[in-house]
Amino acid sequence: MKTKAEFQMNLLTLRAMLLSAVFLCLVSGCGGKAPPPTERVAPAKPKEAATQLDRAFAGANTEVKSFSTAASQALQTADYEGAVQSLQMIREKGGLTPDQGLAVHSSMVSLEAKLISAMSAGDANAKRAYEQLKKARRN
16 A cells, blocks of 8 residues: 555656646647648639630530520620529530630539629529529529
């Protein structure tokens, strides 16, 4: 059996170790820089998305190219519903190259951002087009 002195010595040692551990945790956590927040890539502006569509579909067949041209023009002129319809038609045709698929996706993301901005400004056309876009995504 341990004596009272040995018990007190063990208790002091335990306290010292605990205090050292707390001190090390505090010291190691201080002064370090927080990791930088990940940067979010902003969606392309509609005109940039239209240019990307034009480039991606330059060599496409006539039917798909007509849809991409219509989508591109609709994006540039803020014809929201026309843009949604044309982009949806391209997606439904299928058989897209990776560049074409990326261009369509980028255009839809850009269009969605524009629609949200226009809806917050009270644009009823944007609201209708946004509902159309949501419906197209469900299908």
